[in-house]
Amino acid sequence: MNYLLIIGITLFVVLSIAAGLIWIERRLLSVWQDRLGPNRVGPFGLFQVIADTIKLFFKEDWVPPFSDKPVFILAPGILMVTILLTFAVIPFAPDFYVFDSNIGILFFLGNSSLGVYSIVLGGWASNNKYSFIGAMRASAQMLTYEVFMGLSLMGVVMMADSFSFRAIVEAQKDCWFIIPQFFGFVVFFIAGVAETHRLPFDIPEAEGELIAGYHSEYSGMKFGMFFVGEYLGVTLISAIIATLFFGGWLGPSFLPPAFWFFLKTFFFIFVFILLRASLPRPRYDQLMSLGWKLLLPLALLNILITGAVLLFLK
Amino acid sequence: MSGNQFMFYLFGAVIVIFSILAVTSRKILRAAVFLLFVLIATSGLYFMLNYQFLAAVQLTLYAGGIVVLIIFSILLTSHISEKFEPIKPQKSIFSALAAIIGAVLCIITLLDYNFKAGNAIAADLDMTVIGKALLSYKYDGYILPFEVISILLLAAMIASIVIAKKIKK
Numbered sequence: 317m318n319y320l321l322i323i324g325i326t327l328f329v330v331l332s333i334a335a336g337l338i339w340i341e342r343r344l345l346s347v348w349q350d351r352l353g354p355n356r357v358g359p360f361g362l363f364q365v366i367a368d369t370i371k372l373f374f375k376e377d378w379v380p381p382f383s384d385k386p387v388f389i390l391a392p393g394i395l396m397v398t399i400l401l402t403f404a405v406i407p408f409a410p411d412f413y414v415f416d417s418n419i420g421i422l423f424f425l426g427n428s429s430l431g432v433y434s435i436v437l438g439g440w441a442s443n444n445k446y447s448f449i450g451a452m453r454a455s456a457q458m459l460t461y462e463v464f465m466g467l468s469l470m471g472v473v474m475m476a477d478s479f480s481f482r483a484i485v486e487a488q489k490d491c492w493f494i495i496p497q498f499f500g501f502v503v504f505f506i507a508g509v510a511e512t513h514r515l516p517f518d519i520p521e522a523e524g525e526l527i528a529g530y531h532s533e534y535s536g537m538k539f540g541m542f543f544v545g546e547y548l549g550v551t552l553i554s555a556i557i558a559t560l561f562f563g564g565w566l567g568p569s570f571l572p573p574a575f576w577f578f579l580k581t582f583f584f585i586f587v588f589i590l591l592r593a594s595l596p597r598p599r600y601d602q603l604m605s606l607g608w609k610l611l612l613p614l615a616l617l618n619i620l621i622t623g624a625v626l627l628f629l630k
Numbered sequence: 631m632s633g634n635q636f637m638f639y640l641f642g643a644v645i646v647i648f649s650i651l652a653v654t655s656r657k658i659l660r661a662a663v664f665l666l667f668v669l670i671a672t673s674g675l676y677f678m679l680n681y682q683f684l685a686a687v688q689l690t691l692y693a694g695g696i697v698v699l700i701i702f703s704i705l706l707t708s709h710i711s712e713k714f715e716p717i718k719p720q721k722s723i724f725s726a727l728a729a730i731i732g733a734v735l736c737i738i739t740l741l742d743y744n745f746k747a748g749n750a751i752a753a754d755l756d757m758t759v760i761g762k763a764l765l766s767y768k769y770d771g772y773i774l775p776f777e778v779i780s781i782l783l784l785a786a787m788i789a790s791i792v793i794a795k796k797i798k799k
Contacts, residue, residue, distance in 0.1 A: 433666065433698070436705070
């Protein structure tokens, strides 16, 4: 298939999922909180997203006069670019991917570490105390959890003998990696929530303490990019969990492979939303001690045991 | 101009322009951001050479890791309104001279050297090859530098813990 066509379809699918998630999240949260949510615009309130997008486009795109303007304008773009680039290495189906690279996981980790800049630079360039505190929190949180994120995936890499997402899916033909790599999955999932700074780990933007954290000064479509970027991040982490631990496109053959991939991805997106509906936000020091005192030893132990078992079986 | 050539010149232009901006900018955080662009464009060059492992390492370690630490320390130590004082003209003339002489020397050496296209196929190495080379203790292995660097990092870690630890009175 034509490359440009595949890139176009991938972008279209991913961006419509991210936009649709705004509606899905509001409706699901309502279900869990015993209320209705947006249900007036269009069937089931589906057009609420379109109305919101039009509103965001027409809002005044204000750049604060006290900010560092070029950096302020650049910051939201970095988030979108890094997340959308990562979707290039994720295979939606056996023959539907933009770029099958033998460094797929490294590419994902590299891009997710570039995503930090968006938040740090955005919060710093706003020249606002709340934004600045949000940016400091975000940088420490994301740098910390990136470590466990990378370490938790090493077990998967060892078992599949490859960094390529396609090879990893094919290695799961007999047994999904969730069973031998359960601890890796747990660490990766928690690190993924922290990396997208979704609730309960939304400490960088904790609205009760910091107004809106690093994006307090943003409005209009720049805020929209942070907003959609968060949903893109949720989609990305869910897609990666589905690919690395739950067999990606693998599934009974009466339905197309892409269907299985999206089914699994959406399951984890719903888990993300359920987390937001049910868990309170931990304190900052609790987040750090959870990471360094529990997740890091767990991830290291996982690597050690996986390596030992693999050597033993050889 | 083919697409590959276009991308090469694009990355080259990004590297040259942002390197100059990084050393001439008077705001320290902006200089760090310019450095970030230079490192990302360098990783793009590695991708073009089909050396994907090095490209990913460049992206993860240099662009993603080291510049974050630089920016982190800038955030801790300086304020947004801070600006460096403009450099004295004689200082900038001398540094420009030094840079130009260095560049000319490099270009002369590069042009002098008789580059030949090798026969090796431009294929990326398998991950297992890289991993085994890192752990190999034979003449082409990297276990010794690997261990030396580990000791260096361990020493740095211990030192930072000692410095960060409060002295009991």
